[in-house]
Amino acid sequence: MSDCYDLFLTVDLPPDLPEPVLQELRWLLGQADMPAELKSTDWESWGGPWQAFAGGSASHSFDGADVSLLVRAVDRSNLDGSEPWALTIRTCVHEDDFGVMMEVVGWLLRHATTQGWVGFVRDSGLGQVQHLVRHEDGFDLVDVRPADRQERVPWSSR
Known part of the structure; x- marks a missing residue:
């Protein structure tokens, strides 16, 4: 049995996102037809493009x-009254x-x-979790502390 990865991503995008980027993003989300030119990755080296972030199923x-x-x-x-784009993705990624997917991310x-x-x-x-942390030069995958070293903070709704 192959491993899979649970990918969760939530970001804001600029209100004036260029139309070709917005069109490709909408296609990746399963919300639009495929644009004539894809810039997110070299899809051909991966066997052809697919809607990597399409959701709507278990x-x-x-x-x-x-x-x-x-x-x-x-x-x-x-502050200037413009409205950013808000994006949330949760998808399962096969190890292959x-x-x-990390190139597209x-x-x-x-x-x-x-x-x-x-x-x-x-x-x-393995159940391991890595945080996705964005910075000016790209992003990092940062290991989460192993489960046997967690500091627990009890939560009570009372």
Whole structure:
């Protein structure tokens, strides 16, 4: 049985995202037809393009559903009144596709405005979690502290 990765990503994108980028992103999310030219990765070296972030179905390896949503952040407008794009993705990635998915994530993050923590990647085989952290030069996958070293903070709703 192959390992899969649970990818969760949440970022803001500029309100004036260039139309070719927006069109490709919408296609990746399963919300539009494929554009004539794809810039997110060299899809041919990966066997051809697919809608990597399309959601709307139960995850085949993790509890819950694969989802993707791109909306205007109308309640969080910028100082100039413009509305950024708000994007959230949760998708299952097969280990054979992990490399291409990280290339697409890198392409997406080059257009994002969010700095710092933007998501996580969880391995189905080992259960390890890595944070996705965006910075000016790209992004890093940062290991989460092993489970046997966690500091627990009890939560009570009382």
